Amino acid sequence: MERRVVKLGGREITTKEFLAEGHNFCTGCGEALAIRLALKALGENVIVVMATGCGEVCTTPLPYTSWRVPWMHTLFENAAAVVSGVEAALKILARKGKTSPKRIKCVAMAGDGGTSDIGLQALSGAFERGHDFLYLCFDNEAYMNTGIQRSSSTPYGASTTTAPAGKFSIGQVTKKKDMVAIAAAHGIPYVATACPSYHLDLMKKVRKALEVEGPAYIHILSPCPTGWRYDSNLTVELGQLAVQTGIFPLYEVENGRYRLNADPPNLKPVAEYLKLQGRYRHLNEKEINKIQQMVNEDYGRLKQKVAAFPA
């Protein structure tokens, strides 16, 4: 069989798969796609620490594992703390001559709950201490693994099992927590957003993050057919729409300097994105307009940052 080689910035993307086939992710899972791509960009010389969540339970039911790289999981909220220990230990063991001095990349992975809710303290601590690690947040905008409960990353207007739409509620009444801004506020060298619908962009950012010394954070929108309630063949399309409507802009913050990776001259109306998803089915025109307004404002603010602190 012919092996096609895809190039990424002059370097070939490996045809090796580090996330083994046969995992238990849902059909059309955006996170599975993102993990697979990220691992290809990371390569073999890596240690992955993963928080409890979809990614963990779908890949490691004893006695099986889908991981072809060293991987560990301990708890829900502590991935950033555990990876701190891994990183500090690798450094000191090399310094003491107990292991080879080769730089091993330390990567933590967690969902939006494990990042923006229960894991935020540990993550903030690890950022502040300046460990040399990459943190990947796979944001599917709710606690999907446990039954679609709302998180602080659930967007305004989405219906979840703990913030359901009903006669007296539109579902989520709060605005999505801006984890990217929180990460950037730590003054760490590299922060970016990504989405598996833009696979080369995602992999490029992972590689870039690895070259950085110190903490790096990539927030990856991971469309979820189960929780967002859409047909599983639409994952890539939904990711594209999230970017094209300006709901989830692709951008980087490098040492405090902003760069928009895709800035379409005209953003598509958010309704195009919302109407494909069951979690927004209950929204009326007035609410959709309100969301449109929120997106316009946020996108405008981001463009101001890009203009004020260009990369």
Next chain:
Amino acid sequence: MSYRVALEGSHAVAEAVRMADVDVISAYPITPQTHIPERLAEMVANGDLNAAYIPVESEHSALSACLGAAAVGARTFTATAGQGLELMHEVVYVASSMRYPVVMAVCNRALSAPLSVWGDHSDAMAVRDTGWIQVFCQNNQEAFDLTLWAFRVAEHPQVLFPVMVHLDGFTLSHVTEPVVLPEQSQVNRFLPRFQYHFALDPEHPITHGAFAPPDIYSEAKLAQEIAFRNSKQVILQSWQEFAGIFGRFYHPVEQYRTENAEVMLLTMGSFTETAKLVIDKRRERGERVGLVSLRLWRPFPFEEFRQAVSQARLIIVFDRAISFGVGGPVLSEVKSALYDAPARPTVVGIVGGLGGRDVSEEDFDYVIDRGKQIAQTGSDRILETVGIRE
């Protein structure tokens, strides 16, 4: 040549950690922390200890970082007490279940509420089911010795369980006593390098911490219990090795003047030394009383304990914690340990020394007298206590 110095309990622990050439220290100054992490930070800053010091943002992260460090083969240490141990509770179970040989000094303290930073055994008792090897120190020499020993036993390939070294908050952690320190060469002889055969390594990718569906979880837990119980053999053997090199002997159950003793007082930790004074006085008066002190709390030394108290007619258990709705936790344990014994002595319990309340010689006199009385007449109180106003 070993030499004698005056050391606070906290500093004795830090000295042992330094001599163990630990690789990673991770700690958080929760109220209450002790001088252990401060002294270690100083040692790292001055180059006296070549280690990574991770000043984490919580106790939960303190132990979590130790797990990550241990997973790649580092010798790891953390220290905590009271509320800190409670906050890391979730991680405490994971450390033992994933078999990471972390060593943790716990300067035993009371638990909130009401807020109290002072000493008792509530924190230690709250983690008694977590699968850590737990030992109690009576003085600062033991704090040094048992911390050093903890690395040996935790990292032993037949053990691979984390160890908690319990020293009483304030009465040991903040009190200066003479401590005999060994030569580094002696330590090196006793404590080999940590060789972890399951380290995460890109050259040999493996998975740590997979989840267990119902058809595997039970087997995993049974395997853990069997391995944990079996660790006692290495515990005993390593104490023998310790004695061979350092000349000090440790046993799972320490006996003090128990020959022909009909009545035995049972204590844990630093108050044991006060209790010994009372035993001495009563022995002088010809009273047949003795003292047993549980050094090894987990795994519980059933055999050694039954052997130590086999001659006793009455055991009076002194507890520094309350298991609400039950009474003294050590009392329950001792009763259950003796249920299968061929001849069961009477066992009574008295609680005291909570939240930093001192327990004097007079108090131990009361404990023994009252214990004997309860053994005769029974008790009409919900909880038998000493030194507590009703």
